Amino acid sequence: MADRVPPPGLVHHPGAGGGSVIREALTLSARPDVLSFAGGLPASESIDAEGLRAAFDQVLSESPHTVLQYSVTDGDRRLREAIADRLTGRGLLTDPDRPLVTTGAQQALALLAAVLLRPGDTVAVEEPTYLAALQCFARAGARVIPVPTDDDGIEVEALAHVVDRERPRLVYLVPNFQNPTGRTLSLERRRAVARLAGEKGFWIAEDDPYGDLRFRGQHLPWVTAQDGAQDRSILIGSLSKILAPGLRLGWIHAPLCFRRACVVAKQAMDLHSSTVDQAAAAHYLATHDIDTRLEHASFLYRERCDAMLAALPEALPEGSTWSHPDGGMFLWVRLPGHVNAEELLPQAVSHGVAYVPGAPFFAGPPDRSTLRLSFAGHNPANIEQGMKRLGKAFT
Ligand SMILES: Cc1ncc(COP(=O)(O)O)c(C=O)c1O
Structure with a gap:
């Protein structure tokens, strides 16, 4: 048989593949024993599954073709x-x-x-x-x-x-x-x-x-x-x-x-x-009255954000700083000293909590002491519990 010639290689874009840490963090969030604050998923309570199902039914019966x-x-x-x-x-x-x-x-x-x-x-x-x-x-x-x-x-x-x-x-x-x-x-x-x-x-x-x-x-x-x-x-x-x-x-x-x-x-x-x-x-x-729905969703996120903000002083090492969002789903933390949030992640997971290390979000030299927490996906009781776990992982 003649020698086989390999097909040409794939195109590599430097800097375009930085998502692996996030992908790993999201994989961890699927584990039932881990309270994950890693993903950027909207609260499932904010999704009107029944209303959307009815909307699909309506358009499919009204004008399927x-x-x-x-x-x-x-x-x-x-x-x-x-x-x-x-x-x-x-x-x-x-x-x-x-x-x-x-x-x-x-x-x-x-x-x-x-x-x-x-x-x-x-x-x-x-x-x-x-x-x-x-x-x-x-x-x-x-x-x-x-x-x-x-x-x-x-x-x-x-x-x-x-x-x-x-x-x-x-x-x-x-x-x-x-x-x-x-x-x-x-x-x-x-x-x-x-x-x-x-x-x-x-x-x-x-x-x-x-x-x-x-x-x-x-x-x-x-x-x-x-x-x-x-x-x-x-x-x-x-x-x-x-x-x-x-x-x-x-x-x-x-x-x-x-x-x-x-x-x-x-x-x-x-x-x-x-x-x-x-x-x-x-x-x-x-x-649908989408603005009223958004008011409810925002209220839910506010409760969750406030629960996280209230728990952070106990959970994080002294000298940590964090953002105070007026909306949305995320909160950004900087740990004190020269700690590496990516290296601390396995420890956090072993305590049953996950976050996204901040480094991949930087275009320049990363501040490795940073991390992102999403407060959107858990109720206040779970957030309190998750922050306690984070506190244990960081001590
Ligand atoms: C800043 C920003 N832009 C764009 C997107 C992508 O949103 P979409 O789900 O509409 O593609 C996201 C998703 O998290 C985001 O955070």
Whole structure:
């Protein structure tokens, strides 16, 4: 037999595979004896399974041959109307022709990278930031430059320096209850970032899957809605935390030239997002008081966040610091000294508790003493119990 020639190797994108720690942490969360605060899953109580089942029933009986058929790339008209109504209601005057429905906010990030980034282009990000966005930018071959953050989000002066020095095409922000820190970008800084984008000429990606989950304080207007940002800001949203992540529905709202490029890119990726899922989501949004549901979900998250905040002083070593989120699902911890949260994870698991080490969320040299806790998935009693276990693991 002739020698067999191996097929060509797979493409390797440096920095694009950093998710293994999170994957491991999520695997641990499946163990029944572990109270896991690792995953970023919305509370199951916040998902209206019965209402969604009825919405699927309705659209499948009403128009089965439409909702089971191929459809347009832009997305279901009724869903785009519902999204445009919500955006306008929150201060971004728009119409149903503007949002493009995506397969989760994650696909919106992939589209953004596909239409904007060439290998070697620069993206500035909050340090730390959403891991899967970092992976997306790495896959595009982008150079990712971290910008320092504090309790009010990205530090604008530091961003201005990065912009002058590195000339990024894109600045990526998670303005509300950020993943992983839970922090919110202040209004003053939203205005300043929009101004800077106008002066220096860069795109802003405003990724906001958590904004509807505010449980303290007032909603803040989007960066995208600030003076000067409309022609250079891309707002990304999701139904994952509002309805259910399994629907895999999100949207991108962008200037028209950008939107057109995204439609072409999406055609090559998946033609369109699931027709039946979009129809059911649109029907659900048209027939339910979603704002009241979101108020209930936010109340649930507030209770859980407060339970965690109350338990942390006892659970964590003296000198630890943590964020105080006004919404969303995450809280960010820094342990004192030179401890490594990744090395401590097996010890925590052996005590029946799990978290995500902070290091993979950094674009630059990681602060290994950090970790992310999600308070969304457990009731206050379990949170108290879990924090006691964490206390034992850390002593
Ligand atoms: C900041 C951020 N962006 C995007 C996503 C992806 O959301 P989706 O489920 O809509 O794809 C997440 C999910 O956790 C996220 O935290």
